[in-house]
Amino acid sequence: LSIWFAAYSTALAYKLAKIFIRIARLYSFRFQAPRHFGGPPKDVLIVHGSIGAGHKRAAEAIAECFRERHPEIEVTTIDIVDFAGPLFTALYKTAYLKLAETEAGGHLVGCLFDTSNHRRPGWVTRFMRQAFLLDFIEYLFVKNPDLVVNTHFLPA
Numbered sequence: 001l002s003i004w005f006a007a008y009s010t011a012l013a014y015k016l017a018k019i020f021i022r023i024a025r026l027y028s029f030r031f032q033a034p035r036h037f038g039g040p041p042k043d044v045l046i047v048h049g050s051i052g053a054g055h056k057r058a059a060e061a062i063a064e065c066f067r068e069r070h071p072e073i074e075v076t077t078i079d080i081v082d083f084a085g086p087l088f089t090a091l092y093k094t095a096y097l098k099l100a101e102t103e104a105g106g107h108l109v110g111c112l113f114d115t116s117n118h119r120r121p122g123w124v125t126r127f128m129r130q131a132f133l134l135d136f137i138e139y140l141f142v143k144n145p146d147l148v149v150n151t152h153f154l155p156a
Helices: 003-031 052-070 088-102 103-117 123-132 134-143
Strands: 044-049 076-077 147-150
Touching: 044 052, 044 134, 076 088, 076 147
Parallel strands: 044 076, 044 147
Antiparallel strands: none
């Protein structure tokens, strides 16, 4: 039992250290000079969550509108769940869809949404989002779009 505990503790410490190092590296991007541009943006990133179909359809409609009205703008649409990894996808997407299938679960999801929609997330929630979404944060800093449009709360 003690060998198992030592191995588990070491693996957990390694993963946490890796997360902290990536977060520190990504936050160094925050000190770059901000871009100022006049006129419409040249690069638009639209982020949706494939939890259900509404967020994706809204993102597609916004992208289509940008492409029709401003064909000179580069529009990229991505799914935030693709960046979250299999554990997050299993816990979040699968659990949400199973829960929302029932009437009582639908009410619970609505209650959780209403409760979380009126207050700022705590540090634990922010840390968990960052831990699961490090690849997205890195993608965002590397792509460096002029405008980001979210149709789901997770990347916000």
